[in-house]
Amino acid sequence: MIDAHRQRLRSAGVRSEALDAQTWRRVSEGVPAWWHDCDNALYLAEGAYLTDAVLANxxxxxxxxxxxxxxxxxEHLTSLLVGGDRATVFLDERVVLTAGExxxxxxxxxVLHGPVVATRQPLLDARNGxxxxxxxxxxxAAGVYLATDDMHRLTDRTTGERINPFGAHIRIGRHVWLCREAVVTGHVEIGDDVCVGLRSLVRGQKVPARTVVAGTPARVVREDTTWDFADTP
Structure with a gap:
């Protein structure tokens, strides 16, 4: 990987140790001529790949x-779509996005640092910077939705101001459990060791570490908590 692309990924939020942990090969086959002519770069670590269908789209x-x-x-990713120039995507080792888009x-x-286990149909959407x-x-869990924006403009008719997110930034800390059909959207910061409850909406919020949040909009329902992958008494 060339230095300029390493710096680009680090600027996007990729940790240096995540980049250094793997050997990256720049893909030269299976992409159209314009891909290289337009200064695009697709890197794969050893053993990593995109399916032919995902690569074609x-x-x-x-x-x-x-x-x-x-x-x-x-092998379980359904689609990876780029909607414009200068997009940056990093999927670390041990990232599993089952039927993900x-x-x-x-x-x-x-930027997804591993490990990430998404059990079914996660949807991630970043746009407008x-x-x-x-x-x-x-x-x-199944049906998790992370989106920076609403994709359409909501306007205050008096001021003409846009009142829904545009080019928002989502940051999710370490050891976070998003329960089934949780939605995270707008400017959001979720701390470490958080559980976001079933069908909860985290929108334009800062979620403290070591809490459980639930509801629409999400609110703290329990403090000083942790969770475990093991389903034990």
């Missing part, structure tokens, strides 16, 4: 200066 429409680094075998728009970033940065040790 990724390179369906021309874009420029895109950097993507894939550190895990993505990723969209990264122009000037936007998606927004970002999603996730630390490791994640458990996401």
């Amino acid at each position: 990724l390179t369906l429409f021309p874009m420029r200066d895109v950097v993507i680094a894939i550190g895990s075998p993505m 990723i969209y990264c728009g122009a000037d936007s970033q998606i 927004g970002s999603i940065v996730v630390d490791g040790d994640q458990l996401w």
Whole structure:
């Protein structure tokens, strides 16, 4: 991996040790000629890959200066779509996105540090210069939705001001459990060791570490907590 792309990934929120832990190979085969002509780069770590169907859709429409680094075998990923120039995507080793869908728009970033286990149909959407940065040790139940923006403008008719998020930034700390159909959207910061309850909405909020939050909008329902992958009494 060239130094400029390493710096680009670090600036997007990728930890240096995550980059240094793997050997990266720049993909030269299986992509159209315009991919290289437009200064795009797809890197794969040893043993990592995208399926032919995902790769074909990724390179369906021309874009420029895109950097993507894939550190895990993505046999369960359904789609990885780039919506414009200068998108940046990093999927670390031990990232499993079962039937997952990723969209990264122009000037936007998606960074997942491993391990991440998403049991079914996670949807990640970063656009308008927004970002999603996730630390490791994640458990996401089915139907989790992370989106920086609402994709359409909501306007105050008196002032003309946009009142819903635009180019928001989502940061999720280490050891976070997102329960089934949890939604995280807008400017959000979730601390370490958090559990977000079933069908809860975290929107434009800062969630303290070591808490359980639930509801729409989410609120703290329990403090000084932790959780475990083991389902023990």
